[in-house]
Amino acid sequence: MxxxxxxxxxxxxxxxxxxxxxxxxxxxxxxxxxxxxxxxxxxxxxxxxxxxxxxxxxxxxxxxxxxxxxxxxxxxxxxxxxxxxxxxxxxxxxxxxxxxxxxxxxxxxxxxxxxxxxxxxxxxxxxxxxxxxxxDFHAITSAHNALAAFLDNHIYQGNELNIDPRRIVWKRVLDLNDRALRHVIIGLGGRTNGVPREDGFDITVASEIMAILCLSVNLDDLKKRLSKMLVAYTYDNEPVFVRDLKVEGALTLLLKExxxxxxxxxxxxxxxxxxxxxxxxxxxxxxxxxxxxxxxxxxxxxxxxxxxxxxxxxxxxxxxxxxxxxxxxxxxxxxxxxxxxxxxxxxxxxxxxxxxxxxxxxxxxxxxxxxxxxxxxxxxxxxxxxxxxxxxxxxxxxxxxxxxxxxxxxxxxxxxxxxxxxxxxxxxxxxxxxxxQENHFKPLYELDDSVEDKLYAVITKVYGGKGLELSPKARRQLVSIKKNGWDKFPVCIAKTQYSLSDNPKLIGRPKDFVIHVRELKVSVGAGFIVALTGSVLTMPGLPKHPAALNMDVGTDGKVAGLF
The missing domain is CATH 3.40.50.300 (P-loop containing nucleotide triphosphate hydrolases)
Structure with a gap:
């Protein structure tokens, strides 16, 4: 009963x-x-x-x-x-x-x-x-997309920093689920419309600026972190940061409230x-x-x-x-x-x-x-x-x-x-x-551990998995991470929420699985390495019947169907 x-x-x-x-x-x-x-x-x-x-x-x-x-x-x-x-x-x-x-x-x-x-x-x-x-989300979205605009404008206006348009790592964002924006081409329509290149959108909550806002303890800390954000690489394979574009002040201004x-x-x-x-x-x-x-x-x-x-x-x-x-x-x-x-x-x-x-x-x-x-x-x-x-x-x-x-x-x-x-x-x-109860809190790994050891610690001690597999792309990115001294950051694993593994269909407590890392992205300003696993997406799509179908507002302004 x-x-x-x-x-x-x-x-x-x-x-x-x-x-x-x-x-x-x-x-x-x-x-x-x-x-x-x-x-x-x-x-x-x-x-x-x-x-x-x-x-x-x-x-x-x-x-x-x-x-x-x-x-x-x-x-x-x-x-x-x-x-x-x-x-x-x-x-x-x-x-x-x-x-x-x-x-x-x-x-x-x-x-x-x-x-x-x-x-x-x-x-x-x-x-x-x-x-x-x-x-707040509007401000974060605006700051993120302003940076994307400054970056594309720099390339269009002569590219003083020698940025390779094929190696831009800063996407645009939108605070909606929109699968059509995951992969886009920008700059079409002639030379006055910019430099054509592949781009894409993440959802705003995946923005490094969102992470930075949540990890900063004051306005100065916010500006310093924003200045460190990695946006691209040059033709000579050197990293390009926000501070190189000299726009950290403008971004901080957009986030001051x-x-x-x-x-x-x-x-x-x-x-x-x-x-x-x-x-x-x-x-x-x-x-x-x-x-x-x-x-x-x-x-x-x-x-x-x-x-x-x-x-x-x-x-x-x-x-x-x-x-x-x-x-x-x-x-x-x-x-x-x-x-x-x-x-x-x-x-x-x-x-x-x-x-x-x-x-x-x-x-x-x-x-x-x-x-x-x-x-x-x-x-x-x-x-x-x-x-x-x-x-x-x-x-x-x-x-x-x-x-x-x-x-x-x-x-x-x-x-x-x-x-x-x-x-x-x-x-x-x-x-x-x-x-x-006694409190013996201690993080799971030391920051001086290798990136592989940090990932392995989370996979074995938290997920209950048996191993780690890095894609060829992730291995190349790991070389760059170590070369630039970013390997002392903690790891932030992007994984399905539905399973302890990277396969959403393996519910309960799966055993003997391997976590597959397809890509390693460095959030230098936030201070962590994002490890993308399985098929997890940074821009979700809408379901067949979105919750929005039940939402409305009356003539008196009263909201209905929000939840």
Whole structure:
């Protein structure tokens, strides 16, 4: 028998009925002075990046990272648990701030839908957050494409830097899913229209500028990182950087407002920073370092999430973001759902309302791998069972018993249906875990390790694979990486989110697989090496029936069908 059969309102209906506090009240509750923030309407604000320097002497609160098992079409609700946990922490008397990524229009209007939490655990105003918000993505897109224009103009105007048009590595970007733009030819129509060459578009969240914005700690750091970005190679095979084009000042100008974290609130008026939005399958998948560090200074606890499963976002947070921001996480929450575990055990989405203990038992292997990943980093952790209304009592009991037998702390979270109240058990367990468990956090590899060893460490210790295969192209790029001294960067593996392997069809916990790296791209400004594996794409396409088909706005301006 199911735990509940009642129907609930859609996320957007719940969000539109919420009673929001003026953003000044939220900022004041955090102890921010009026000069620390600037309102963007009644319910949104930009908090100055300089606030971090102002808070420098204040002790950091505990950073709680929320991650999950490998996602499935059934949904895991990681952002929902993040919001619900933050609300619950405040309910039990622990001053807590939330930090999330900004949603991209690509998945919002494509397949995934909104990304502001769900049910009674949402950040609001939900419509604004899921659409244009405060214009950060527009600024990043504009800066990225301005650089592309400056680069092409330099070549057209005489090419003083001797740039080889066949070796330009800087594409253009757009914050939409558009497969037709993956490979394009530009400069056609005669000599006055530029130099013809092959080009392409990535989605904005894959832009190195997005990564840089999320890893920078102030405006000077942002400008320095932008100046280091690799854009092309010369005919003599020498790298060309933004600083060679002398446009880092202009790019910083376009981003001078976007660097300031956005402050909003949850349905229960818990303060939430929503800032930056790199995907975790093609980038590093974490919100801004500034939002995380400021939030940790302002609260006793900071709850943040990293994209997709622990094999992607969490690994990158722990190996890349913590180094860039000098952040030591206090604990990790690993989200699992009965539905997703059953899918990893072989059930189809259409069968999920049926109880299947055998499929559930098989699916536990995926959870086990993600637990081992967090253990490899030496961190305390808690398992959160994100409750869905069609989960049976027997299924929930099975997961709890499995965790108990294997020594894993576990709590049921009903935050989608009950908001913060439904997460109080989880909140108390997280606090208890942080206060009682030893924390031996350490990144998975040393920066002085070779690129191959770093990749191998992630593949074997996180994915559970047995080896690494570099394509001929990747091997040539590795020679260049070593020659230019970029081999001391951490690695950022671009991989399917649906599997521990690079094959999305290998669900559960596959064994004896090899990760195939087809290309190595260096993000010098961001400070990491992107390893593209399998068939992962940096410009997604739209599904046959995009989520946008359900969206509309009435004559009164009321949004419908967003999620």
């Amino acid at each position: 199911t735990s509940s059969t009642k129907t609930v309102k859609s996320d957007i209906e719940i969000a539109q009925e919420a009673v929001l506090a003026p953003i000044g009240k939220i900022a004041g509750g955090l102890g921010l002075d009026e000069e620390d923030w600037e309102p963007y309407g009644r319910y949104k604000a930009k908090v100055s990046a300089d606030t971090l320097k102002k808070l420098n002497g204040k002790k950091d609160g505990n950073v709680i990272l929320v991650t999950s098992i490998n996602p499935t079409p059934a949904g895991e609700g990681k952002s929902t648990v993040t919001v619900g946990l933050g609300q619950a922490m405040n309910r039990i008397g622990r001053k807590t701030v939330i930090a999330l990524r900004e949603p991209s229009l690509g998945p919002t209007m494509g397949l995934k839908g909104g990304a502001a939490g769900g049910g009674y655990s949402q950040v609001v105003p939900m419509e604004d957050i899921n659409l244009h918000f405060t214009g 976007a660097i300031h974290p956005n402050l909003v609130q949850t349905l229960e008026n818990t303060p939430a920073f929503v800032h930056g939005g790199p995907f975790a399958n093609i980038a590093h998948g974490c919100n801004s370092v500034l939002a995380t560090k400021i939030g940790a200074k302002l609260g006793e606890y900071l709850v943040t999430e990293a994209g997709f499963g622990a094999d992607l976002g969490a690994e990158k947070f722990l190996d890349i973001t913590t180094r860039a921001g000098h952040i030591k996480p206090g604990a990790v929450v690993i989200v699992a759902t009965i539905r997703a575990l059953k899918m990893h055990g072989g059930m189809t989405k259409e069968e999920l309302r049926n109880e299947d203990m055998d499929a559930l038992a098989r699916g536990m292997e995926n959870l086990a791998c993600h637990i081992e990943t967090i253990q490899a980093f030496g961190l305390p952790y808690v398992i959160a069972i994100n409750h869905f209304i069609f989960d049976t009592d027997r299924e929930v009991a099975f997961v709890k018993d499995w965790c108990a037998k294997n020594g894993h702390p576990v709590a049921l979270a009903n935050v989608w249906e009950d908001g913060g109240k439904g997460g109080e058990q989880l909140a108390r367990l997280v606090v208890e875990t942080i206060e009682s």
